[in-house]
Amino acid sequence: MNRRDFLMSSACACLATATAKVATVFAQDATPAPARLTRCGTPLPTPSEKIQARRVVSALRANRVNFRGKTVIPVHFHILHEGQQGYLPDRQIKAQMVLLNKEYAPASLEFKLADVNLHENSAWFRHQPGTNEEIEMKNALGKDTAKSLNLYTAEPEGGLLGYATFPWWYQEMPQLDGVVIHHASLPKAARPWVQQPWPFNLGMTAVHEVGHWAGLYHTFQGGCDAPGDDIEDTAYEATSASGCPLNQRSSCPGETRFNPVENYMDYSDDACMKHFTPMQYQRIKDMVGYYRYQLNPLTQRSSLLAQIRESIE
Amino acid sequence: MRPTLFLLAGLALSFSVGPAYALKNIAACDIVAFAAKDSPIAVTDAQWLDYRAAIEAALAKGSGDPRSASADVVAAQTSFLASIKGSAAYQDYLAGDSCLLMSKLDASVVDALLEEAAKSLPERATKALRDIVQASRTQIDRIERTARFRSNRDKTLFAAQYYCFVAATIAAFLPPDRRAEIALEDFGETASCKEAGRTA
Numbered sequence: 001m002n003r004r005d006f007l008m009s010s011a012c013a014c015l016a017t018a019t020a021k022v023a024t025v026f027a028q029d030a031t032p033a034p035a036r037l038t039r040c041g042t043p044l045p046t047p048s049e050k051i052q053a054r055r056v057v058s059a060l061r062a063n064r065v066n067f068r069g070k071t072v073i074p075v076h077f078h079i080l081h082e083g084q085q086g087y088l089p090d091r092q093i094k095a096q097m098v099l100l101n102k103e104y105a106p107a108s109l110e111f112k113l114a115d116v117n118l119h120e121n122s123a124w125f126r127h128q129p130g131t132n133e134e135i136e137m138k139n140a141l142g143k144d145t146a147k148s149l150n151l152y153t154a155e156p157e158g159g160l161l162g163y164a165t166f167p168w169w170y171q172e173m174p175q176l177d178g179v180v181i182h183h184a185s186l187p188k189a190a191r192p193w194v195q196q197p198w199p200f201n202l203g204m205t206a207v208h209e210v211g212h213w214a215g216l217y218h219t220f221q222g223g224c225d226a227p228g229d230d231i232e233d234t235a236y237e238a239t240s241a242s243g244c245p246l247n248q249r250s251s252c253p254g255e256t257r258f259n260p261v262e263n264y265m266d267y268s269d270d271a272c273m274k275h276f277t278p279m280q281y282q283r284i285k286d287m288v289g290y291y292r293y294q295l296n297p298l299t300q301r302s303s304l305l306a307q308i309r310e311s312i313e
Numbered sequence: 314m315r316p317t318l319f320l321l322a323g324l325a326l327s328f329s330v331g332p333a334y335a336l337k338n339i340a341a342c343d344i345v346a347f348a349a350k351d352s353p354i355a356v357t358d359a360q361w362l363d364y365r366a367a368i369e370a371a372l373a374k375g376s377g378d379p380r381s382a383s384a385d386v387v388a389a390q391t392s393f394l395a396s397i398k399g400s401a402a403y404q405d406y407l408a409g410d411s412c413l414l415m416s417k418l419d420a421s422v423v424d425a426l427l428e429e430a431a432k433s434l435p436e437r438a439t440k441a442l443r444d445i446v447q448a449s450r451t452q453i454d455r456i457e458r459t460a461r462f463r464s465n466r467d468k469t470l471f472a473a474q475y476y477c478f479v480a481a482t483i484a485a486f487l488p489p490d491r492r493a494e495i496a497l498e499d500f501g502e503t504a505s506c507k508e509a510g511r512t513a
Contacts (some may be wrong), residue, residue: 129460130336130452159467163460205461212459221458242464267461 056290059308067289071296074114074148078141080125086183095188099203107284129163146294150178162205164212167291179209202270215287219260224252233277234260244272335387336449337474341481348492364393368485372441379448412506415476416469419501430486449475470509
């Protein structure tokens, strides 16, 4: 179903369900009501993580859970390198941390550098996700993944600037949890990266990947098909952006907004990336608060959250 | 969600030892292309039979573990192409417009072709085939949803490794007449090798 079809077919259903879902008690309902953050009335995709995330949001709202306090996240910074290749000075690490803290402050997340470690290993330095090298690297270096962010810098192959794990993967594969970014993506490099042009050196890859780690999808997730990225205030986007194509209307039928090329969760150049939306910040709070509850003593101790988890899982 | 995560978790745990985890092979798209009636490169029936036997043996050897099977499947695909790769015709094919890569797999087509392939396979081999196809698709799905690529071209080339592996593995078990009429485009969306930047 494309955006136009969605708008036409679901308008009435949206109105009809809007009031009903306010009173939904999720734990007693085998067929959960649509979550507020989903695009109302759209058919759900095949049973998937999206449905699970919707159930979580729905249950949080039904139980009036709001994550208000600040969550301080220790960051274990692992620098993979091959000789001088990949080596990063403190200046760049600090600049990256400043940027992360600036962009995630509205989600009440604060990143605090716990330690920085250098690891010389050619195979881990140049690896692809899903390979033995990724697994070995994370098994060997990952620290306290339940209560911290493990951030690896390397030189991932295959045109990758970075990759991450979603919070709902944590329970099943905690040893893989974390974010991997290209070492040349950090800000304040003294020299330009050898591959030119390289419009990815302002630190936005870490912001993007931590977005995934905190539960956000790409803005172009699902293309024009509902529910897209599961965020109401980002426009549907047929494909990922490249460069900085500002002020282009979405090519999705029925979508009147511009493509969200300035959003951190698109693929635009770093200089083009400017913001998250309010609903993305809300989703980050929900996903981190629910799935990464061990990061915060308050959410870790919450009996209400424990009950909700039990009812959902 | 659970089955997928358990599969991922199982794969992840098994990564720490054992052979390389190879659920990808970009050159495998050529195998599907060469099966077509109008293929620029002729492949004999004997070569196809050998290819099918090698893939079947690889799947059987894996005994339910996609990790164990995948490296042997890639080896069988590489072996199939080895005798062709040195030819001028192959180089022309790579440089020409007819060289295509998979840029998107159509899930319903994959399911339908798996059903067709299953008709000529014992139950155990069918399960192994389904498992390895699922493992490859799960892996690239996981990467695509959380990765940032430098460009759409890089993303296409990266994903094609997995999609080509899937297409050629399934194609091994299609009857000769079906194999001849199925093009890469039938598996989903394609991109030209030149546009995607494939170099080998």
